[in-house]
Amino acid sequence: MMKKLFCLLLSVSAFLASAQVGQDKNSLPEIGVVASDAITIGKEKEIGELMMKQLRSQAPVISDPLLEEYLSDIGNRLVVNADNVKFPFTFFWINNDAINAFAFFGGHVGVHTGLIYQADNESELASVLAHEISHVTQRHIARRIAAQSKAAPLALASILGGILLTMADPEAGIAAISASQAASSQFGINYTRSNEQEADRVGFDMLDKSGFDVSGAASFFGKLVEKSRGQSKQLAFLQTHPLPESRVSDARARQAYYQRKNLPDSLPFHLVKARIQARYMFDAKYNIADFENKLRNTQGVQQKAMHYGLALSYLANEQPLKAEKALEVLLKEDPENLYYIDLATDISLALNRKEQAIRNLENLASKIPRNRVISLNLANAAIENGDYDKAIEVLNDYLLLNPNHVLSYQMLIDAHGKKQAFLQMHQAKAEYFSLLAAYPNAIDELHTAYNFAEGNNLERQRIRARIEQLRESQKRLKSL
Numbered sequence: 001m002m003k004k005l006f007c008l009l010l011s012v013s014a015f016l017a018s019a020q021v022g023q024d025k026n027s028l029p030e031i032g033v034v035a036s037d038a039i040t041i042g043k044e045k046e047i048g049e050l051m052m053k054q055l056r057s058q059a060p061v062i063s064d065p066l067l068e069e070y071l072s073d074i075g076n077r078l079v080v081n082a083d084n085v086k087f088p089f090t091f092f093w094i095n096n097d098a099i100n101a102f103a104f105f106g107g108h109v110g111v112h113t114g115l116i117y118q119a120d121n122e123s124e125l126a127s128v129l130a131h132e133i134s135h136v137t138q139r140h141i142a143r144r145i146a147a148q149s150k151a152a153p154l155a156l157a158s159i160l161g162g163i164l165l166t167m168a169d170p171e172a173g174i175a176a177i178s179a180s181q182a183a184s185s186q187f188g189i190n191y192t193r194s195n196e197q198e199a200d201r202v203g204f205d206m207l208d209k210s211g212f213d214v215s216g217a218a219s220f221f222g223k224l225v226e227k228s229r230g231q232s233k234q235l236a237f238l239q240t241h242p243l244p245e246s247r248v249s250d251a252r253a254r255q256a257y258y259q260r261k262n263l264p265d266s267l268p269f270h271l272v273k274a275r276i277q278a279r280y281m282f283d284a285k286y287n288i289a290d291f292e293n294k295l296r297n298t299q300g301v302q303q304k305a306m307h308y309g310l311a312l313s314y315l316a317n318e319q320p321l322k323a324e325k326a327l328e329v330l331l332k333e334d335p336e337n338l339y340y341i342d343l344a345t346d347i348s349l350a351l352n353r354k355e356q357a358i359r360n361l362e363n364l365a366s367k368i369p370r371n372r373v374i375s376l377n378l379a380n381a382a383i384e385n386g387d388y389d390k391a392i393e394v395l396n397d398y399l400l401l402n403p404n405h406v407l408s409y410q411m412l413i414d415a416h417g418k419k420q421a422f423l424q425m426h427q428a429k430a431e432y433f434s435l436l437a438a439y440p441n442a443i444d445e446l447h448t449a450y451n452f453a454e455g456n457n458l459e460r461q462r463i464r465a466r467i468e469q470l471r472e473s474q475k476r477l478k479s480l
Contacts, residue, residue, distance in 0.1 A: 041086045044139070048106020050437060050477065052090065055110070056406060057436035060095035062113070063407035064279070065372045066342055067093050070272050074122070075109060078130050081209035083202075084137040091129070095280050099224065103132040113276045118223065122266040123207070123216030130203035130210075131217070138198055197250070204254055213261040218251040265301040271339045274309030284317035304330060311343055320350040336364070338373045345377045354385040370398055372405075379411055388419040406435050423452035423459070430466070439474035443467055 055061060062068075068091075075091035089107040094100075097114035109132045111125075119125045200217070207214050225248055278287050291310035298306055311326035324347050331340050341364065348357035361378040368374055375398045382391035395412045399405060409432040416425035426449035433442035446467050453459040 045087050045106040048104060048108050051104055052092075052106070052108050053435060053437035057438060061110075061406075062093040062095050062280070063410075064093070064275075065376050065407070066275065066339055067272060069338075069372055070268055071111060074126055075129050075133070078126060078133055078206050078210045081206050082133055082137050084139075086137075089133065089136070097281060099227070101128050101132050103135045107136050109133065109136070113280050116269075116273055117276060117281065118227075119220065119273075120223075121213075121216060121263075122269040123213040123261075123263065124220040124223075125216075125269065126210070126212040127203065127207055127214070127217035127220055130207045130212075131199045133206065134199035134202035135195065138195070138202060200251060200254070204251075204258070208258045211261070211263075213263055214255045214258045215260060218248065218255050221248045221251050267301045267304060268339075270302050270305035271308055274305040275312060275339070278309045278312035278316060284313050287313035288317060308339060308343070311347075315343070315346060315350065318350075320347050323347050324351070338371075342373055342377055345381060349381060349384050354381060357381045358385060358387075358390075365394075370401060372398070372402070376407065376411065379408075379415070383411065383415050383418065386418075388415045391415040392419075392424075404435055406432065409435065423449050426452065427463070430470070434470060434473070437473075437477060439470050439477065442470050443474075446470070 071091045071093060075089055079085055079089050085107075087107045089109060091109050091111070094110050094112045096112040097117070098112050099115050099118050100112040101110065101115055103109045109129065111128070115128060116125055119128075204214050204217060207217065274291070277290075278284075281287075282290070288310065291306050291313055295303060295306045295310065307326055307330055311323045311330075314320070314323035314326060323343070327340060327343055327347065330337070331344060334340060341360070345357045345361065348354070348360075358378065358381045361374055361381060364374050365371070365378055375394055379391040379394040379398075382388070382394065392412065392415050395408050395415065399408050399412075402408065409428055412428040413425055413432060416422075416428055426445045430442040430445035430449065433439070433445060446463050450460055450463045453463060
């Protein structure tokens with residue numbers, strides 16, 4: 001998997017390196033100045049979208065509506081208070097227990113599940129997101145290109161390819177950098193430390209303006225340093241984000257300039273932590289024992305999250321009645337909480353109460369149309385109930401506003417397939433593959449769809465037009 005990603009990143013790096021030919025080699029921007037001469041905003045966005053497609057196909061990107069919505073809400077709350085925002089941001093989770101986060105071209109920010117599992121509060125998580133957003137708004141990758149413009153193109157491609165690879169696999173990325181140019185590697189590390197200091201400064205302001213407690217940054221930095229001591233391997237976050245003791249001290253000193261915020265514990269934060277543990281970390285039996293133990297030692301918001309995690313774990317252990325019992329007290333108190341509604345739907349489906357689940361979700365959909373959690377739960381319940389037309393209608397409606405949502409296309413493929421609507425199924429498969437930059441597969445699916453459209457000339461014309469669009473995308477990929 002990582003070899004394929006590395007090849008992509010090297011090709012992108014080579015393209016970026018060639019873009020430097022003919023530029024003034026003394027035009028390196030000062031720290032704090034956006035390097036617009038390194039790469040255009042449009043090109044940065046295009047490359048970022050391509051890299052996101054590759055990550056979807058090669059890395060364990062999580063498609064979970066609740067987790068997606070939470071991370072996007074926190075991230076966009078910060079983006080609103082950021083400077084130099086040139087495009088919409090995309091926030092996504094990587095299913096990996098390493099403590100890591102990364103940002104790349106075009107406003108893409110990835111967070112490993114292991115990072116939130118180690119965070120104690122929402123401000124700690126937000127501090128990492130603010131830092132990564134700052135890397136994007138300050139265009140640090142573009143500035144790195146400008147800084148390395150004196151290097152030969154092939155050497156630059158190797159260096160930048162290694163830097164970008166560290167986003168998904170820090171150890172492989174560091175090895176790639178080491179294997180390229182020893183002389184310029186130290187300069188690259190020093191320059192990265194400058195980026196980190198700038199991202200800290202910009203991130204602190206963003207964090208404070210967005211209503212979070214800036215002390216979350218220093219406390220999380222301190223936690224990372226403490227965890228890294230005595231380990232034979234450096235933490236993933238520290239490999240891609242150098243964190244000497246001086247930087248922790250700087251963060252602690254900087255927070256003194258901001259007013260301390262005594263924020264209440266965030267219920268969504270703790271529900272997300274519990275969901276990640278129950279769904280993506282450890283086995284169900286371990287989680288049941290762990291959540292039961294934590295229930296006895298927590299109170300308030302955190303205790304509610306432990307009830308929720310326990311209910312999720314019971315369901316994962318094929319004990320839906322116990323899950324329902326554990327969730328009951330939470331639903332009574334907060335019947336429109338989307339975390340509880342999502343789990344209640346899964347429990348109802350496990351207990352064969354499909355019609356009840358659909359009625360509840362339709363009622364909520366009338367109040368909150370096109371909400372990703374409600375829409376996708378409703379579509380899933382409709383598929384389970386054999387009402388494929390309803391599922392297809394809900395999914396198509398959702399995709400009108402969210403055309404890049406991979407899970408929706410997976411569900412659409414399932415609904416069309418079970419309905420035996422093979423023309424539409426292969427068209428949906430083509431769109432799914434296009435979101436993974438698997439253009440040959442997408443084109444093959446459309447050729448198959450073309451055969452199923454026999455006698456429908458208008459549909460065949462549409463298919464031919466879409467094939468040409470995908471071929472152009474494939475050419476563009478090769479040109480990078």
